[in-house]
Amino acid sequence: MKKIALLMSLCCMAVSTAQAAVQGKEVNYREDGTILKGYIAYDDAVKGRRPAVLVVHEWWGHNEYTRKRADMLAAMGYTALAVDMYGDGKQANHPDDAGKFATEVSKNMPLAKRRFEAGMKLLRKQKTVDPKEMAAIGYCFGGGVVLNMARMGEDLKGVASFHGSLDALTPAQPGKIKARIISFTGEDDPMIGADKVAAFRQEMDKAGADYRVVTYPGAKHSFTNPAADELGKKFNLPLAYNAEADKDSWQQTTVFLREVFGGK
Template sequence: MKKITALLLIIAGLVSIASCKPKTAKTSEANETSKELPVKIIGEEVTYATDSTNLKGYIAYDSNAEGKRPGILIVHEWWGHNDYVRQRADMLAELGYTAIAVDMYGDGKQADHPDDAGKFAMSVMTNLPEATARFDAALNLLKSHASVDIEKIGAIGYCFGGSVVLTMANSGADLDAVAAFHSGVQLPVMPNDKLKAKVLVCNGAEDPFINPESVISFKTAMDSIGASYEYIAYPGVKHSFTSKEADANGEKFEMPLAYDADADKKSWTSLQKLFAEAF
């Protein structure tokens, strides 16, 4: 009788072990399936407004990513809200962020000539209250997105857009990290104790639009407040080095613009490092 009882216990134990194995395998397979979901970027056109201006933006995010993630604002070059700034939003979404390509001119307005671009940009930079309202409207829209962690917000900008994000940060915007590419640093609001963000500036050392004295003034101001920043000047690199349209625009309008693949790649790597440290 004892032998039969012992045999039954052994059989029961083996059945129990066998029954557990498939469950473990299925759980493992489910986890692997979850981890292997491909990146699926959703790009959505959005409309928003200040009290005086209708604005058209673009939000990009990975719909297969779980949980909340940092939100990034992207401000366009002086040409306006175009495909280039949307491409950058998609690239940030691929890195795991939710990004909004901002409209600082209103109604998605774009310039076809440098003269118009200059006028559009000047109208924004000389009206800081309205510029701030447009930036804040995009910031609030970004924070309202279901995928965004509102405690982790950054902003980047190109050319005119770089000056915008630096100015907003210096004005006290609640940003964790700010990056400017081929951007002027002689700003309507220079660095002061309102600045909260870590800052990255990536410029071409041969960019004639960047006054050397303005760089010294910018660095001096940043150092005076103990700001966390990095200023990178790429040797031999001209203005608009991140844009593949730069060469064509430079030739068309006889301007010192040139795409530089190496500087473009290096600056994007530096941006990822900034975000990794900030978030």
């Protein structure tokens, strides 16, 4: 009888494990009449409300890579929203279009802020989210977006930028930044040279920010994206995947998020 009870218990555990998994769903939300097409991911095995993380896409737009990162965050126990900063889910298949889409948003910070905050508002409404516990990560264009949101004093626990632009339209002011910051860049990335890293450090120091900059020798732009090698060759761009830098930056981000959320 004890063996039968044990087998039944193990079977129930197996069924429960099979049913508990990362759930992902497409969501439409709005900013001033513009439809934004996002993706929310969470693990239904996690009970109650939990911290939330916004994921901001590369200059190619909201795509499967962005959703993959949202799923990874959900597997870590967070609720993640892959946002749409371009509107209507626009994606670029050529650098010319990507540059155009990214410039339209990055040169218009009030617009970027409204679209970012629309994502925050959507997340706060989710039953799986603790509205007081929110962070953001971003890649390439998205890395620049989350850094600028921190500069503007968005109510975030932390932001992580992966090979994101370090340029600021308006430099951070002392006492303005609420979020802790971590930035990952490649030392062989011509788009984010050592001079820009040095200027960013100086800006953060003057602003009194709680920040950390991590640089990877030999890493080029878009080093976290496995598709970077193919895209670099196709469009003759200095893009390249770096598995070691990708793994290390994600591990450091995992620790960073636990720290900013107080171990949650």
